[in-house]
Amino acid sequence: xxxxIGIMESKAIVITSGKGGVGKTTTTANLGVALALLEKKVxxxxxxxxxxxxxxxxxxxxxxxxDLVHVIEKRCKLHQALIRDKNVKNLWLLxxxxxxxxxxxxxxxxxxxxxxLKKEFDYILIDSPAGIEGGFxxxxxxxxxxxxxxxxxxxxxxxxxRVIGLLEASEKGQPKLIINRIxxxxxxxxxMMDASAILQILAVELLGIVPDDENMVAYTNRGEPAALSNxxxxxxAYRDIALRxxxxxxxxxxxDGEKGxxxxxLKKLVGMD
Amino acid sequence: MNYIKALFKPKARSADIARERxxxxxxxxxxxxxSPLLEQLKEEIIKVITKFVEVDQTHIxxxxxxxxxxxxxxxxxxxxxNPLQTH
Numbered sequence: 322x323x324x325x326i327g328i329m330e331s332k333a334i335v336i337t338s339g340k341g342g343v344g345k346t347t348t349t350a351n352l353g354v355a356l357a358l359l360e361k362k363v364x365x366x367x368x369x370x371x372x373x374x375x376x377x378x379x380x381x382x383x384x385x386x387x388d389l390v391h392v393i394e395k396r397c398k399l400h401q402a403l404i405r406d407k408n409v410k411n412l413w414l415l416x417x418x419x420x421x422x423x424x425x426x427x428x429x430x431x432x433x434x435x436x437x438l439k440k441e442f443d444y445i446l447i448d449s450p451a452g453i454e455g456g457f458x459x460x461x462x463x464x465x466x467x468x469x470x471x472x473x474x475x476x477x478x479x480x481x482x483r484v485i486g487l488l489e490a491s492e493k494g495q496p497k498l499i500i501n502r503i504x505x506x507x508x509x510x511x512x513m514m515d516a517s518a519i520l521q522i523l524a525v526e527l528l529g530i531v532p533d534d535e536n537m538v539a540y541t542n543r544g545e546p547a548a549l550s551n552x553x554x555x556x557x558a559y560r561d562i563a564l565r566x567x568x569x570x571x572x573x574x575x576x577d578g579e580k581g582x583x584x585x586x587l588k589k590l591v592g593m594d
Numbered sequence: 595m596n597y598i599k600a601l602f603k604p605k606a607r608s609a610d611i612a613r614e615r616x617x618x619x620x621x622x623x624x625x626x627x628x629s630p631l632l633e634q635l636k637e638e639i640i641k642v643i644t645k646f647v648e649v650d651q652t653h654i655x656x657x658x659x660x661x662x663x664x665x666x667x668x669x670x671x672x673x674x675x676n677p678l679q680t681h
Contacts, residue, residue, distance in 0.1 A: 474612075475612050475615065475616055478616055479616060479619065479620065479623075482620050482623070482624070483623070486624065508609070510607075511607025511608065511609050511610065512607070512608050512609060513609055514609045514612055514613055515609070518609065518613045521613075522613065522616050522617060522620060
């Protein structure tokens with residue numbers, strides 16, 4: 322039994338953002354891969370019922386037989402719906418239902434599901450749909466902690482601020498932030514907000530900065546997440562995030578060319594200095 | 595001499611503009627989530643006032659304050675174009 326052997330408690334983490342298209346699913350997939358590469362047993366859950374996505378990022382779309390709704394409606398056993406990743410042996414996927422919608426699941430059912438999964442997995446990563454309605458509430462229900470994802474654009478930051486407020490009010494505590502698609506060249510020219518500007522505005526703990534990586538589309542095309550590649554800067558960023566979740570201190574990506582100054586300032590902001 | 599100052603003023607970087615806009619709008623939105631009724635009151639007050647004068651919407655301050663035994667609704671509205679005559 323896991324509880325007898327384990328020293329670390331299982332963690333259920335929801336990955337959400339408010340705004341769509343900022344990288345929740347990509348983050349869930351790559352973080353799942355990165356944690357599994359650290360020998361953790363990980364299940365990633367696609368909670369975007371009706372709009373399946375996580376399966377394609379992982380290249381598992383042809384292996385789906387049962388899904389989240391089948392499990393919740395007890396029309397199949399949990400293990401029949403879990404799909405083992407083709408690249409990383411410690412990673413499993415619980416796909417979303419494609420022909421149902423978000424009303425077919427309740428927050429209580431999601432909580433029951435994650436409690437069951439905690440007996441077997443070190444990490445449960447829940448990929449939230451965009452928005453702040455029922456699908457979001459379902460995704461959050463089973464989580465212990467939340468990761469919020471934003472890009473350095475005004476709409477995304479505004480939306481994630483709202484989500485942070487909702488998460489704090491729902492007693493999930495303060496979420497941790499991932500800033501996705503930072504372009505150091507644009508930051509240097511003053512055309513893109515840098516991480517410290519975003520942190521000053523949002524005032525949450527920074528978990529990671531993922532640089533814009535022009536190869537991300539190719540990784541998705543192939544169904545091979547970037548975190549598997551040693552050549553991908555985004556992949557490295559996700560692996561660093563996994564290390565931080567595991568309690569290791571890893572320097573953040575420098576995004577303004579002035580490595581010492583930025584990092585020192587950033588470390589101060591996140592209490593690492 | 596203002597036009598000479600303007601010539602030498604560096605063009606604001608868009609990232610800085612974004613940051614300032616976000617600070618303002620989020621400050622406003624966070625407060626409105628805490629007190630929706632107050633927000634409604636603010637909106638109606640602004641609607642009425644703007645029927646008569648032009649105002650600077652970004653610098654309107656409407657706050658509830660404690661003043662001794664009573665609560666005071668404190669309203670500050672900068673006017674940019676005042677057709678009301680005051681002597």
